Amino acid sequence: MQLNQSHRFAVAPMMDWTDRHCRVFHRLMTRRARLYTEMLTTGAILHGDRRRLLGFDASEHPVALQLGGSDPRDLAAAAKIGEDFGYDEINLNVGCPSDRVKDGRFGVCLMAEPALVASCVEAMKHAVRIPVTVKCRIGIDDQDPEVALDALARGVIAAGADALVVHARKAWLNGLSPKENRDIPPLDYDRVYRLKAALPEVPISINGGIKSVAEARTHLDHVDGVMLGRAAYQEPWRLLGVDPELFGEAAPHATMKDVFTAMMPYIESELAQGTRLHSITRHFVGAFHGVPGARAFRRHLAENGVKPGAGVNVLRDAMALVEDRVEASIAA
Missing domain, CATH: 3.20.20.70 (Aldolase class I)
Known part of the structure; x- marks a missing residue:
């Protein structure tokens, strides 16, 4: 069907x-x-x-x-x-x-x-x-x-x-x-x-x-x-x-960290055009599931993504707070 x-x-x-x-x-x-x-x-x-x-x-x-x-x-x-x-x-x-x-x-x-x-x-x-x-x-x-x-x-x-x-x-x-x-x-x-x-x-x-x-x-x-x-x-x-x-096809990226790495050029382009970082990163708060560091990731984005002039380094620093392993089972 x-x-x-x-x-x-x-x-x-x-x-x-x-x-x-x-x-x-x-x-x-x-x-x-x-x-x-x-x-x-x-x-x-x-x-x-x-x-x-x-x-x-x-x-x-x-x-x-x-x-x-x-x-x-x-x-x-x-x-x-x-x-x-x-x-x-x-x-x-x-x-x-x-x-x-x-x-x-x-x-x-x-x-x-x-x-x-x-x-x-x-x-x-x-x-x-x-x-x-x-x-x-x-x-x-x-x-x-x-x-x-x-x-x-x-x-x-x-x-x-x-x-x-x-x-x-x-x-x-x-x-x-x-x-x-x-x-x-x-x-x-x-x-x-x-x-x-x-x-x-x-x-x-x-x-x-x-x-x-x-x-x-x-x-x-x-x-x-x-x-x-x-x-x-x-x-x-x-x-x-x-x-x-x-x-029955592979996902474009294996993990959420890979997704965010692939997203960086888009974010940098948008920031250069005057978009505020928080307008983009507000969509990321649920990205990690049951992973050590997920709460710290969310907190870092919430506290720093809204600051004037916030750049991609805020996202990079937030990602570094998440344990570096396969973050979630994609079959869940």
Whole structure:
């Protein structure tokens, strides 16, 4: 059940986390994972600083641009801009439960308007040649997930969507905070499995509560792809196992120290352009797992990475505090 190897594994789009520095870091651990931007609204792209918002490093490919919006014309225009910037995929966010998203009539509240979502997908498909995909939940509030997910999925597929990513839990727009919506509504992986069984020709990926590459592999018995979110960010060393475990290929680098050594030229280039070191190293705090010196590594980065003029020597000194051996089992 591997219709689309390009979506076999992905790192989820995460607000305030999966910026361009984070994606370069993740790419050094896996050649195969599909990476996603943070959600960007159509308004920001159409009226904001596009180079700042959309610029990315060539090493990030394959990388997808996630859009937030509900106006088909604006989404089509933003998708075309994203394609022109070189993104490999446009993804429509129909899953984010934040208050700002709800007030703006986009994100997960669009689960209530499957016909509008289909119109958005159709408009984007007409505007670009790259794949257009949708990331959604199984439903919202009192919706029946059997009905709500089926309606959304069939509508966007009929409109031309190339793949679906389903976060396997509801979002409760009334009564739960965005943070609570990431944990409290129960996971229902079987609902996503049933969707895949009903739409065997459609690439469908599963997301939500998946904690390891080994766990991801079990889902691949039922769906085409797995998207890892917080586990990939908070414990990035896990990504060293993606290529060996899911694709039968060696990881780009054997250890996290090797990853950081490979990251040095990028960091030096960014610092020369005025980027603050902490903007990059903030993504590194979970890099070492169960290794003597991991706490000292984190502390050194936290205390010194924020100082004016901090340079790559801060990272080198932090690395020296970690015991020099294979830092973590990549098969975990």
